Amino acid sequence: MQSIIDTLTKTVQATRAEDLRAAFSADPQRFSRFNAALDDLLMDYSKCAVNDEVLDLLEELVATAGVADKRDQMFSGAPINFTEGRAVLHTALRNRSNRPVMVDGRDVMADVNAVLAAMGAFAEGIRSGETKGATGKAITDVVNIGIGGSDLGPVMATLALAPFHDGPRLHFVSNIDGAHIADTLKTLSAETTLFIVASKTFTTIETMTNAQTARAFVADALGEAAVGHHFCAVSTALDKVAAFGIDPTRVFGFWDWVGGRYSIWSAIGLPLMIAIGSDHFGEFLDGAHAMDEHFRTAPFRDNLPMLLGALGVYHRKVLNYATRAILPYDQRLSRFPAYLQQLDMESNGKSVTVDGKPVAGASGPVVWGEPGTNGQHAFYQLIHQGTSVIPAEFMIAANGFEPDLRHQHELLIANCLAQSEALMKGRTLAEAKSQLTAKGIAGEEADFLAPHRVFSGNRPSITFVYDQLTPSTLGRLIALYEHRVFVEGVIFRINSFDQWGVELGKELATGLLPVVQGKVAATGHDSSTAGLVAALSERKMG
Numbered sequence: 001m002q003s004i005i006d007t008l009t010k011t012v013q014a015t016r017a018e019d020l021r022a023a024f025s026a027d028p029q030r031f032s033r034f035n036a037a038l039d040d041l042l043m044d045y046s047k048c049a050v051n052d053e054v055l056d057l058l059e060e061l062v063a064t065a066g067v068a069d070k071r072d073q074m075f076s077g078a079p080i081n082f083t084e085g086r087a088v089l090h091t092a093l094r095n096r097s098n099r100p101v102m103v104d105g106r107d108v109m110a111d112v113n114a115v116l117a118a119m120g121a122f123a124e125g126i127r128s129g130e131t132k133g134a135t136g137k138a139i140t141d142v143v144n145i146g147i148g149g150s151d152l153g154p155v156m157a158t159l160a161l162a163p164f165h166d167g168p169r170l171h172f173v174s175n176i177d178g179a180h181i182a183d184t185l186k187t188l189s190a191e192t193t194l195f196i197v198a199s200k201t202f203t204t205i206e207t208m209t210n211a212q213t214a215r216a217f218v219a220d221a222l223g224e225a226a227v228g229h230h231f232c233a234v235s236t237a238l239d240k241v242a243a244f245g246i247d248p249t250r251v252f253g254f255w256d257w258v259g260g261r262y263s264i265w266s267a268i269g270l271p272l273m274i275a276i277g278s279d280h281f282g283e284f285l286d287g288a289h290a291m292d293e294h295f296r297t298a299p300f301r302d303n304l305p306m307l308l309g310a311l312g313v314y315h316r317k318v319l320n321y322a323t324r325a326i327l328p329y330d331q332r333l334s335r336f337p338a339y340l341q342q343l344d345m346e347s348n349g350k351s352v353t354v355d356g357k358p359v360a361g362a363s364g365p366v367v368w369g370e371p372g373t374n375g376q377h378a379f380y381q382l383i384h385q386g387t388s389v390i391p392a393e394f395m396i397a398a399n400g401f402e403p404d405l406r407h408q409h410e411l412l413i414a415n416c417l418a419q420s421e422a423l424m425k426g427r428t429l430a431e432a433k434s435q436l437t438a439k440g441i442a443g444e445e446a447d448f449l450a451p452h453r454v455f456s457g458n459r460p461s462i463t464f465v466y467d468q469l470t471p472s473t474l475g476r477l478i479a480l481y482e483h484r485v486f487v488e489g490v491i492f493r494i495n496s497f498d499q500w501g502v503e504l505g506k507e508l509a510t511g512l513l514p515v516v517q518g519k520v521a522a523t524g525h526d527s528s529t530a531g532l533v534a535a536l537s538e539r540k541m542g
């Protein structure tokens, strides 16, 4: 594979692929040659440094890495998460074809469909008011207590699908910081609140601690006997849920072959289902399934996840771009960058290959972003004129949900398109000078000011366009990014499905708690850690 990457590096130079301005001037058909679509979801990658030679080499890279074979293994339930001995089957959760999916010789589809039906019945009971709290009042507020994959997906999707939200109000508590749950509970009445304790392992300290605080909130207000009416749980660890005391009829299971950051399609999606209803949740699954089928069957040049993954590797390993910016021009996708941060960085932030050897060169990039147009007034300065090149990934709907505010949506579209055009085109010194001249600034002053107004241009971006942010579109978008991470992980030769990198901090926090509490001396800790413990203890009030 390294030889293909080396050839790519030479090809970029030899074909001047990075000169986007020249490429667009030379080829009026460039847009139509470098885009791909699944139904209304269009991906324009013509503003990346690609040409036919580069794309052919990327296709060869994907083939040589064995991406298609690994993909088929994933869909068929092979234990590709080999450090944990698990299958990787989030795709089974949205397998609307019900094609059998075998794990350890057993078709899992019956279990998947049974949990989905149970979630649907429970969600509709809460939404209709039929399932009530302990005092007979309907549930008006639902609090999801979870963190990481048990939080980011439901939060992001609930915000994204606000126009479809016709169920109870939703709240999300994740942080161990007591401020999070305290600020949330302040606004709620125990009588009309349902808590969902969402944790794959049911051991995560943040979730378990917040769940105990919520339990005390209900017990203090309504008595111990009321607790069961106000709690439900989502987990793979049914024994641990039982020990917590949640009624088994209110427990929604999933399986160890669903990774936390891939779990929005499982019972972890329960808060979303309560918000938008089971029919819309079904459309969300349908959208993801359509992307799965596309990923499984479309040829490379038409295959959105294959292309997006190949371009991601190209940006990271050939062009050496260290980060990528996710820039949705959609306020309702405000948490999409944070969601993708976990999906991408927890999956591909690895430095050991499948053979236990150091990764050659780079693996996953830093992923970050904010919605437009807000980001324009914050960090876009650096994207346009900074010394690092940051590939940008824009997304924009043709339609909002506010027909009376169409003029605002048009402004949003114009801003989105203007950014990618500006990044690509830039502004030369001569152009900067002539603009100054037009304003009556010439001579030395123009010579002095012009360099500050130069934009290098040739900065890459990908733009996604779709009809409207519906449940089906959101499902397709998330599944697209999941598979992109998969493609990149196979080419990086890493296991994208474990997350050992989060363990060390957890272990040290457990050891530090008695030190922070003053029960144990800070001996054995480095002087910085010990000094910080002392500084915080000196400042402790009350």
Ligand SMILES: O=P(O)(O)OC[C@H]1O[C@](O)(CO)[C@@H](O)[C@@H]1O
Pocket (backbone or CB within 6 Å): 147, 148, 149, 150, 198, 199, 200, 201, 202, 203, 204, 207, 260, 261, 346, 499, 502
């Ligand atoms: O659902 P759980 O088991 O509480 O885990 C929450 C999150 O914690 C992590 O394990 C990382 O600490 C994530 O992978 C996961 O999504």
